[in-house]
Amino acid sequence: MQRISGNGRRSDARASGIGLPTRLLVLACGVAWLIAAVAVRPGSADVVRPTRAPEPAGVEFFEQRIRPVLADRCYKCHSAEAQQGKKLKGGLRLDTREGMLKGGESGKPAVVPGDIDHSLLIEAIRYKNEDLQMPPKGRLTDAQVADFVAWVKAGAPDPRGAAQAPDPLAARPDPKQFWSFQPVKDPPVPTVRD
Numbered sequence: 001m002q003r004i005s006g007n008g009r010r011s012d013a014r015a016s017g018i019g020l021p022t023r024l025l026v027l028a029c030g031v032a033w034l035i036a037a038v039a040v041r042p043g044s045a046d047v048v049r050p051t052r053a054p055e056p057a058g059v060e061f062f063e064q065r066i067r068p069v070l071a072d073r074c075y076k077c078h079s080a081e082a083q084q085g086k087k088l089k090g091g092l093r094l095d096t097r098e099g100m101l102k103g104g105e106s107g108k109p110a111v112v113p114g115d116i117d118h119s120l121l122i123e124a125i126r127y128k129n130e131d132l133q134m135p136p137k138g139r140l141t142d143a144q145v146a147d148f149v150a151w152v153k154a155g156a157p158d159p160r161g162a163a164q165a166p167d168p169l170a171a172r173p174d175p176k177q178f179w180s181f182q183p184v185k186d187p188p189v190p191t192v193r194d
């Protein structure tokens, strides 16, 4: 009995003598692992995603809610086409991302991504400033204004390049004219002169 309990005590002492630091080490590793697991969880990848490439959802919002309104209500006076016809107003191009960021004669950007208070376009379409109300004839609907506000707040995602190329909506080719949709034709054989 005594020997067994003595053995038991000895092995207990040994276990705690070696076991405590080991257990602390295991605990430390566990904590480190947890921290690492939290730090690299899939969602955190969004945080480091570069802002230059707009999110697909943002691009879709732009294509469905913003671009059509720009084309319909603004391009007449603020696009490459207007510029060609010498009808560009306020020195402002709204058919390129670059033009929006640069702004017009005021020297202020029309759009500051994420900042509605410094985006002149928002000020203009809200119709609160009597000296700058756009479009000049007829305010946009409240829903359209709200869309623009939401879009700028979301960082103004805009897939249009900075290129000076005219906006495709301004002169959109008929998709049905695309070559692969054309019926197969028997082209005339060229006449050859000997």
Ligand code: HEC
Residues within 6 Å of the ligand: 069, 070, 073, 074, 075, 076, 077, 078, 089, 090, 092, 094, 103, 104, 105, 106, 107, 108, 110, 120, 121, 124, 125, 131, 132, 133, 134, 135, 136, 140
């Ligand atoms: C019929 C022509 C016309 C249309 C359409 C039009 N604008 Fe304008 N815009 C002007 C004129 C003219 C100015 C110059 C300032 C002024 O006279 O109020 C101007 C200036 C601006 C400016 C200030 C540019 C600067 O930096 O000085 C902004 C922003 C603007 N327009 C936004 C818009 C938006 C957004 C739309 C469409 C929702 C739009 N405009 C539609 C004629 C137009």
